[in-house]
Amino acid sequence: MDMREVLEKVKQGEISVEEAEHYFRKAPFDEMGYAKLDMHRQIRSGFPEVIFCSGKADAHLVPIVKRLYEANGEVFGTRASEHQYQMLKEIYPQIQYDPISHILKIENKEKKEGVGLIAVCTAGTADIPVAEEAAQTAEYFGAKVERIYDVGVAGIHRLFARLDAIQDANCVVAVAGMEGALASVLGGLVNKPVIAVPTSVGYGASMNGISALLTMINSCANGIATVNIDNGYGAGYIATQINRMGVKEK
Amino acid sequence: MDMREVLEKVKQGEISVEEAEHYFRKAPFDEMGYAKLDMHRQIRSGFPEVIFCSGKADAHLVPIVKRLYEANGEVFGTRASEHQYQMLKEIYPQIQYDPISHILKIENKEKKEGVGLIAVCTAGTADIPVAEEAAQTAEYFGAKVERIYDVGVAGIHRLFARLDAIQDANCVVAVAGMEGALASVLGGLVNKPVIAVPTSVGYGASMNGISALLTMINSCANGIATVNIDNGYGAGYIATQINRMGVKEK
Amino acid sequence: MDMREVLEKVKQGEISVEEAEHYFRKAPFDEMGYAKLDMHRQIRSGFPEVIFCSGKADAHLVPIVKRLYEANGEVFGTRASEHQYQMLKEIYPQIQYDPISHILKIENKEKKEGVGLIAVCTAGTADIPVAEEAAQTAEYFGAKVERIYDVGVAGIHRLFARLDAIQDANCVVAVAGMEGALASVLGGLVNKPVIAVPTSVGYGASMNGISALLTMINSCANGIATVNIDNGYGAGYIATQINRMGVKEK
Amino acid sequence: MDMREVLEKVKQGEISVEEAEHYFRKAPFDEMGYAKLDMHRQIRSGFPEVIFCSGKADAHLVPIVKRLYEANGEVFGTRASEHQYQMLKEIYPQIQYDPISHILKIENKEKKEGVGLIAVCTAGTADIPVAEEAAQTAEYFGAKVERIYDVGVAGIHRLFARLDAIQDANCVVAVAGMEGALASVLGGLVNKPVIAVPTSVGYGASMNGISALLTMINSCANGIATVNIDNGYGAGYIATQINRMGVKEK
Amino acid sequence: MDMREVLEKVKQGEISVEEAEHYFRKAPFDEMGYAKLDMHRQIRSGFPEVIFCSGKADAHLVPIVKRLYEANGEVFGTRASEHQYQMLKEIYPQIQYDPISHILKIENKEKKEGVGLIAVCTAGTADIPVAEEAAQTAEYFGAKVERIYDVGVAGIHRLFARLDAIQDANCVVAVAGMEGALASVLGGLVNKPVIAVPTSVGYGASMNGISALLTMINSCANGIATVNIDNGYGAGYIATQINRMGVKEK
Amino acid sequence: MDMREVLEKVKQGEISVEEAEHYFRKAPFDEMGYAKLDMHRQIRSGFPEVIFCSGKADAHLVPIVKRLYEANGEVFGTRASEHQYQMLKEIYPQIQYDPISHILKIENKEKKEGVGLIAVCTAGTADIPVAEEAAQTAEYFGAKVERIYDVGVAGIHRLFARLDAIQDANCVVAVAGMEGALASVLGGLVNKPVIAVPTSVGYGASMNGISALLTMINSCANGIATVNIDNGYGAGYIATQINRMGVKEK
Amino acid sequence: MDMREVLEKVKQGEISVEEAEHYFRKAPFDEMGYAKLDMHRQIRSGFPEVIFCSGKADAHLVPIVKRLYEANGEVFGTRASEHQYQMLKEIYPQIQYDPISHILKIENKEKKEGVGLIAVCTAGTADIPVAEEAAQTAEYFGAKVERIYDVGVAGIHRLFARLDAIQDANCVVAVAGMEGALASVLGGLVNKPVIAVPTSVGYGASMNGISALLTMINSCANGIATVNIDNGYGAGYIATQINRMGVKEK
Amino acid sequence: MDMREVLEKVKQGEISVEEAEHYFRKAPFDEMGYAKLDMHRQIRSGFPEVIFCSGKADAHLVPIVKRLYEANGEVFGTRASEHQYQMLKEIYPQIQYDPISHILKIENKEKKEGVGLIAVCTAGTADIPVAEEAAQTAEYFGAKVERIYDVGVAGIHRLFARLDAIQDANCVVAVAGMEGALASVLGGLVNKPVIAVPTSVGYGASMNGISALLTMINSCANGIATVNIDNGYGAGYIATQINRMGVKEK
Numbered sequence A, B, C, D, E, F, G, H: 001m002d003m004r005e006v007l008e009k010v011k012q013g014e015i016s017v018e019e020a021e022h023y024f025r026k027a028p029f030d031e032m033g034y035a036k037l038d039m040h041r042q043i044r045s046g047f048p049e050v051i052f053c054s055g056k057a058d059a060h061l062v063p064i065v066k067r068l069y070e071a072n073g074e075v076f077g078t079r080a081s082e083h084q085y086q087m088l089k090e091i092y093p094q095i096q097y098d099p100i101s102h103i104l105k106i107e108n109k110e111k112k113e114g115v116g117l118i119a120v121c122t123a124g125t126a127d128i129p130v131a132e133e134a135a136q137t138a139e140y141f142g143a144k145v146e147r148i149y150d151v152g153v154a155g156i157h158r159l160f161a162r163l164d165a166i167q168d169a170n171c172v173v174a175v176a177g178m179e180g181a182l183a184s185v186l187g188g189l190v191n192k193p194v195i196a197v198p199t200s201v202g203y204g205a206s207m208n209g210i211s212a213l214l215t216m217i218n219s220c221a222n223g224i225a226t227v228n229i230d231n232g233y234g235a236g237y238i239a240t241q242i243n244r245m246g247v248k249e250k
Helices: A003-012 A015-023 A041-045 A058-073 A083-089 A125-140 A163-168 A181-190 A204-217 A232-246 B003-012 B017-025 B042-047 B056-074 B082-091 B125-140 B165-167 B184-191 B204-215 B232-246 C003-011 C017-025 C039-044 C060-074 C083-089 C123-140 C153-160 C163-168 C182-189 C205-219 C232-246 D003-012 D017-025 D041-045 D058-072 D082-091 D125-140 D153-160 D162-168 D180-187 D204-217 D232-246 E003-012 E018-023 E041-045 E058-072 E081-093 E125-140 E163-167 E182-189 E204-217 E234-244 F003-012 F016-025 F041-044 F058-072 F082-089 F125-140 F153-160 F165-169 F180-187 F206-215 F233-246 G003-012 G016-027 G041-045 G058-072 G082-091 G124-138 G153-160 G164-166 G182-189 G204-216 G230-245 H003-012 H015-025 H041-045 H058-072 H082-091 H125-142 H163-169 H183-188 H206-219 H232-246
Strands: A030-033 A036-038 A077-079 A096-098 A103-106 A115-122 A143-148 A171-176 A194-198 A224-225 B029-031 B036-038 B075-078 B097-098 B103-106 B115-122 B143-148 B171-176 B194-198 B222-225 C027-033 C036-038 C075-076 C096-098 C103-106 C113-124 C143-148 C171-176 C194-198 C224-228 D029-031 D035-036 D077-080 D096-098 D103-106 D115-122 D144-147 D172-175 D196-197 D224-227 E027-032 E036-038 E076-078 E096-098 E103-106 E115-121 E143-147 E172-178 E195-199 E225-226 F029-031 F036-038 F075-078 F096-098 F103-106 F113-120 F143-148 F171-176 F194-198 F224-226 G030-031 G036-038 G073-077 G097-098 G103-106 G117-122 G143-148 G173-178 G194-196 G223-228 H029-031 H034-039 H074-079 H096-098 H103-106 H115-122 H143-148 H170-177 H194-198 H223-226
Touching: A003 A015, A003 C003, A003 C017, A015 C003, A030 C096, A030 G003, A030 H183, A058 A077, A058 A083, A077 A125, A077 A163, A083 A096, A083 A103, A083 E143, A096 C060, A103 A125, A103 C194, A115 A125, A115 A181, A115 A232, A125 A143, A125 A171, A125 A194, A143 A163, A143 C205, A163 A181, A163 H034, A171 A181, A171 A204, A171 A232, A181 A204, A194 A204, A194 A232, A194 F058, A204 A224, A204 D204, A204 G204, A224 B222, A224 B232, A224 F096, A224 H143, A232 B222, A232 B232, A232 H096, B003 B017, B003 E195, B003 G016, B017 G003, B029 C171, B029 E103, B029 E182, B029 F082, B036 B056, B056 B082, B082 B103, B082 H029, B115 B125, B115 B165, B115 B184, B115 B232, B125 B143, B125 B194, B125 B232, B165 B184, B171 B184, B171 B204, B171 B232, B171 G153, B184 B204, B184 B222, B184 D153, B194 B204, B194 B232, B204 C205, B204 D204, B204 H206, C027 E096, C036 C060, C060 C075, C060 C083, C075 C123, C075 F194, C083 C096, C083 C103, C083 E204, C096 H206, C103 H223, C113 C123, C113 C232, C123 C171, C123 C194, C123 C232, C143 C163, C143 C232, C143 E076, C143 G164, C153 C163, C153 C182, C153 E182, C153 G153, C171 C182, C171 C205, C182 C194, C182 C205, C182 C224, C194 C205, C194 D035, C194 D103, C194 G036, C205 C224, C205 E204, C205 F180, C205 F206, C224 D232, C232 D224, D003 D017, D003 F003, D017 F003, D017 G173, D029 E225, D035 D058, D035 F125, D058 D082, D077 D125, D082 D096, D082 D103, D103 D125, D103 D180, D115 D125, D115 D162, D115 D180, D115 D232, D125 D144, D125 D172, D125 D196, D125 G194, D144 D162, D144 D232, D153 D162, D153 D180, D172 D204, D172 D232, D180 D224, D196 D204, D196 D232, D196 F165, D204 D224, D204 E204, D224 F058, E003 E018, E003 H003, E003 H015, E018 H003, E027 F029, E036 E058, E041 F125, E058 E076, E058 E081, E058 F171, E076 E125, E081 E103, E081 E115, E103 E125, E115 E125, E115 E182, E115 E234, E125 E143, E125 E172, E125 E234, E143 E234, E163 E182, E172 E182, E172 E204, E182 E195, E182 E204, E182 E225, E195 E204, E204 G204, E225 F224, E225 F233, E234 F224, E234 F233, F003 F016, F016 H058, F029 G194, F036 F058, F036 G073, F058 F082, F058 G143, F075 F125, F082 F103, F096 H029, F103 F125, F103 F224, F103 H029, F113 F125, F113 F165, F113 F180, F113 F233, F125 F143, F125 F171, F125 F233, F143 F165, F143 F233, F153 F165, F153 F180, F153 G182, F165 F180, F171 F180, F171 F206, F180 F194, F180 F206, F180 F224, F180 G153, F194 F206, F206 F224, F206 H206, F224 G016, G003 G016, G030 H194, G036 G058, G058 G082, G073 G124, G082 G097, G082 G103, G103 G124, G117 G124, G117 G164, G117 G230, G124 G143, G124 G173, G124 G230, G124 H143, G143 G164, G143 G230, G153 G164, G153 G182, G153 H223, G164 G182, G173 G182, G173 G204, G173 G230, G182 G194, G182 G204, G182 G223, G194 G204, G194 G230, G204 G223, G223 H223, G223 H232, G230 H223, G230 H232, H003 H015, H034 H058, H058 H074, H058 H082, H074 H125, H082 H096, H082 H103, H082 H183, H115 H125, H115 H163, H115 H183, H125 H143, H125 H170, H125 H194, H125 H232, H143 H232, H163 H183, H170 H183, H170 H206, H183 H194, H183 H206, H183 H223, H194 H206, H194 H232
Parallel strands: A115 A143, A115 A171, A171 A194, A194 A224, B115 B143, B115 B171, B171 B194, B194 B222, C113 C143, C113 C171, C171 C194, C194 C224, D115 D144, D115 D172, D172 D196, D196 D224, E115 E143, E115 E172, E172 E195, E195 E225, F113 F143, F113 F171, F171 F194, F194 F224, G117 G143, G117 G173, G173 G194, G194 G223, H115 H143, H115 H170, H170 H194, H194 H223
Antiparallel strands: A030 A036, A077 A103, A096 A103, B029 B036, B075 B103, B097 B103, C027 C036, C075 C103, C096 C103, D029 D035, D077 D103, D096 D103, E027 E036, E076 E103, E096 E103, F029 F036, F075 F103, F096 F103, G030 G036, G073 G103, G097 G103, H029 H034, H074 H103, H096 H103
8 A cells, every 4th residue: 555545545544643643754664662673575675574583682583583483484694603593493494504604593494595696605615604694595585696716816717617607697796805806807807797706814914804895896997886894694685686677577 | 809719710820829929928018118009998897998087297297188089089087187188289279177076088078868767876975076076977978877965964955855866877986075974875766786985085084085984884784885985987987887786688 | 733643634634644754754854955044943953053164155144144134133153254154144134244253143132131151261372262252152052151361380370360250150161272281280179070172283293283172082080071173162062062951940 | 179279378378388389289089009089070070980890800890990980989889790780799799780771880870860951872682782871871960761672764763752751851862773774863853952863783884883884974964962982981071071061051 | 341342352363253243143031042142131121021921922931931940030911811820830839929010929029128119009999900910010129018998089088188198209100991080180189200000991982991081191190101092010010110210228 | 389388478467368378379371362371480490481382373473572581581492383483583682593403592691501412312313403403492592502414223333433432421311213113222332321213204104103102112221201292391391390300409 | 828829720620610719718827616626727827726725615625636746746725724624534544634724735846946046934833823823834835944033123133143044035925913013123134035924923003014004115125015804825835936936047 | 355364464564454454444435524425335345325305405415426437437327306307417418307207327238137026016106106117227237027017906806907017037026015016926926036026006095105105015926025115226125136146156
């Protein structure tokens, strides 16, 4: 029921002024006191609400999971701890946990068949946890993902060996720490958007990913945009948005 | 002629080993001594080469413009000065210059009819030069653009008044300086990718755009990725890539 | 006419659905293409719209001044240049310009009699331009202001000599560059809110005011909050809000 | 007894020169060796002394609590640990501890009835500990507080649903981490002072709250001033000062 | 034996060319492989070598202590851990450890009678560990020290109550974290050098003492110079050098 | 007349309560509206007030110079421009200006005979302006100064050639930009306090002196304290304080 | 077999087009899923692949060690933990671990006789772990290394005592934390390249090595280039490259 | 005459004690008051002294040029202005000036024939001034240089087309601004040392070269060391040192 419908109904007397006022005021969310769950999110954006588990108190996490599971039949949580997994497993034995990406999920697999193609690339092995957060997020949201790991610029022949797969994707996610040069090299080799994800991998002047972030933001290549350090989820999300657009007539 | 073709022709004796070697070695660029113009760019990426005019010596700029104009029948330069415009106008009287965006171009308008839709939004009036660089870049590359300026979060009703136009776009470009909060608000209101462009507008702790950049990188909203400070061109480029994907069956 | 009234009128048929929709959509601002002047600002916030002149093109500044002068009978611009003043003076001979604070105004003095009391203090002489921006902003918005300049902590007896005046104020504005310690000392001496304004006065490690900003943000004294570097206008604005609350029976 | 009274008494011979000298010299504090408790604080500022518990040695904390409890009949400590609570509970069984805000207090509830209204808003659930420090501080100091949590800009409809309550307050406290855009949006929606509190919530380029601090300091909205990262206490304090001014005829 | 003496002796044949060469080459230090103890330090600088214990391996610390104790009959170590103390106590039962300042020492008290006067001031209670490192260092090196703690600028009357003692000193050490304003206030009140020591006390934008360091470096007061964050030892050292100069005819 | 005297006189009826109150309130400074000249400075600190000329308006500078010249028979200004010199020369033909150090002065030379010894050292030629500000400040305040320029650590033999002069000084001022290593080397070679002055000399990662400042603050040598970048005046001031202490029986 | 050979063989029909294509595509690395081991590295660069052990999962480290040991008969790992050593020791009892440098290795000593000379110098004892990483890396790669530790500039005579050894080297590695001045002093004393390694040794404003890095990057001495903070391995590697060039007729 | 010789002669009475003392004291430099020219530099380091012209006063530059020209028959100055060139040209008509690199020189060409090979690469056209400073410095010091410009990673095929030339060099200089990724890519492709030179080319988050510097310092490739931003001279110097070592039997 959109705004015009509401106004029409007010005019027709089908709904009262108070109801209309309520409509305009009421936000489509679930007030839980400490949180306001956005239950219309999937309708508005095409993506269900996801839980950022890190730092959530047990007493808060359980009802949030419960409420979202009831609504969607699925649950997807990022940055979950082993402890949170164990706790939730007692309630939802079917819940799955990946200790690499720290993703927790109850997924309704049969309804999904990944569409399009997203290439998720990493510079090194240490960047894989962030890359997996991106890849699994995109898969949960319905994209097909190709993983191309350990192709950093210090051994660029490894990247060229996988170039075909990369060039086939609708969107490339470039995950790199240290000097983060992978994004620029990819930007020069593909004609699709590259989402750059700096990671906190490195030491010394890497300053927990700030250096890689600066590298990516300053890239001399075209078609690159950057998300926060270690934000695999954010990269997976926007890559899915782009990938969906690239999937014609689906 | 791709690699396999070349190899086949070597086998058939149609081309010599030297010619093949030359093929593999030779990059598709024009060596000009001080620059290497990428003439195959349009073929590879679907975007013609663009000139970053800022700081280019006159003696370098003229031959670069000449060479690209010969190849493409069009020329598009960013960050051009009034002086560069006057100098080139004597050679190309048809050249156009926009003192707001500092874009210089010879454009072949009849062949273009903007496709899809990109919404370019600014927080304030002072962000318009960067927004115009983004908008005109996207238009040059063939996109239709809707400009929605001065809708910063300090007067958020101005943004809501234009929400329909924003929600219709395939991609939203959010241009903002100072605290740069516009991108987050937009990210929460649309279901398409938002490309955030921090600007150097502001003073004091804005640190020439670093603050706005940090705001955008840290956004709590989904579907946002960020380019360099004042990088309207970069935003227009990636927005065009995304917009093209959203244009079905064109 | 508030939301409920609109809805009632729709119900009564006094206004059409289209008109109501227009009401909800239409923002109370003046669309000028490059700017959206907030004409309802005074009603909503009790403060008329103010012009940040710095960097505004002449062709934009003149119509903005014109429009606001028509609406309010007054105009107040900050960070104006001598050039802007000369240009506007030809149209509005009564316009006034203060080269210290860079404030430009047409003020309707008779209707104003400053209420309450705001104390604006500076650490040194070089902080006066920022302090005057704060003081004159507050005066324009109807506050009475006491100026207490050059009372920095390196000669703290100068501050104590003026303590009575400072302690009488409803709000104290502390303007200081270099190490910015004035705010902390004032915070310990008064029982009213202190609005701290770091200035870009200093050299070397003052980093154009970042050091003073950090000092103020880290203050060990209570009752201090900070605005941007050199943001005299912002300090004058919030000090006026606080001062108004302190003026009983208005 | 103020300065003039002392001088009159010296003249009258009612007090000796030495006593007068002592008066001018003697500071109204309790010398405890490692600390100097400010016992006149409530008289001077209207606020009793509060204990910043973090890092205080047990051997120091106990006598400080004892001394303040004797003087005021109340005790209020921020950033207290569970250990400090357990230790003090053995001496003061009535002491209360809130593990969310880390506030420790012995409060004399009957004498309090919150006056005025302060709205404490958070962008997310993770900002609640800082918001509670602000809210409970304001309540301890005698203000009425409305809590409006999880209304960050990425889902701005949640904020609008609570706008009435926010607009009724004498002062709004905006608590946000990550990109901290909440303060700017609130600044544009209310006509009362907004005290912005950046939090260290976030990761990567949030740099433990520095990004949110910069966002708030650079806000394009009027009527905003900022306190230190995670400084809920400081925000509660200055909000109380402002709220008291808004309470007429008390 | 200085250079001229050596050369004279070479000429007289009293020492061989080899011996002279050895003299010029040989540095007056004890080569221990992993360390080169400077045994002539006291002769050159008037200060015995001191041990920075933090991070020293047990296997290295013991022989260093042994060697210095043999040479000087005293040992003074900074930043020692409880573990290091326990380990050394088994060898030197007379060793003393102060858990506040983390100083470890075997001191030959009878030969010392503090000369001159150094005032060591802190802004708060949490700055005491650094202040004690400064005070005890100065005392070990033979200075008389007056401790004046918890006199931060937020309650400046506490500082004035102790002003006489501060003004009597040959050198003032100002130890402060958070905004570090104490040094500036002291600089304006005394006519002797103030050595400022920023501490890492604080949170949020204090950035582990960087803010306090910047405040002190940018001080508008005269006669202030600054040492590293938490460097109580360094402050005690240079304060002793200055104090010795102020002690006439010793 | 100190506090006790005033109180005695009140008791004796020699001065009225109002006069006494006035005494306690009145600060010993000259109120000039825009500035408060500290006329008791020399009495309190032994140093006359000095003018920081940079950025002072002509209309402010002239009366300040006049007032100080009347009081002291001397004037000393730092960071003066050529223009300020020309303007003041018309009033005071005897005024002197040094374009290297930008010092402006009317000095009463006969009464001065430099005492003690301060060694002012620079790493390079480009550091001389800052060094001269330090040296001339110290000379104006009555110290004898030895200049030792261009002895940076990249050619450390140049430093050793002048070591005797350096070791004779009561205080060493080490002026260096770029990496600023000179202070550490000097700290290891002398047994007197070293005042380190970072300069903004350098480029790239020198960040206008921040790198040199950090080097000096982190020095591993003892007996070093640091002033602000380019703060020759501050170094000259504190060096004079130290030097005076080293001059016995004066 | 280089490119020309392959092309010739295609022409001769000795290899098929598919094989040639495979040749061009196939990178000389071992695909292990989570890693791509560069097995041709020694051929291409003259240096075998080295393992950065830090953060590697046990399940990944074991097969990587196995694969490299099979290929090279040697294994060299940096930043290894005690745990990793214990785990690998069960498989390779001959493996060696140095707890100072955290280097893990199986080395084929008989084939090595260090050539040339690299001098590895440290400023202090705490810099030794990084220096040992550099020294042992260079030794593993076949260089002769001279260790010269604890020769920081605060006691520069210790450095001069070892100058001959330093001047004999083909390359000098300067390892220093805190203010990092050692590199500049060495740069002025030798005529061979100095590789500077900042370390995270220090506290306060050393910012975990950033200060030392800035010092080294800003060095006024010639012939210095810098690697990342604590990057002993990187310094050992490039020093070996330089040293090999200095070894004539090998 | 080395130390031993001097001592022997003292013993033999061939030189007096005073003469010997003078020898040890006297540094081999030319004292010019404001500068100390290092005349023995060429003997010690194999490189003549070079003049950093930027900011040198005319009255200082002329005698320095004169003195060095007399000594060496050559002069080489970096960062010279057009004005300095014109001034010196009147004295030395044979002096040459390159407005791109800002190098000023009187060179004795016939004695030079470049040895070895240094490859100087740039990412873009705007990096050429810094690259030329490096290249011409190396040529002046006797190296053969190959220039390979505009081979940035956004069009990596341009780099591969020139790979042979790069791989032939004894040392590669990688000059790049913006994100500075060129150095890492080169480090992975060659087996000789890569000297990385960040440039201040870029805008926004490039922060005048700091981003490029961080990229290079954090490089994941081996064999890379970095000099200061825009320090072409420094790179040319150390590259020459390395190149000389690679030239066998010269």
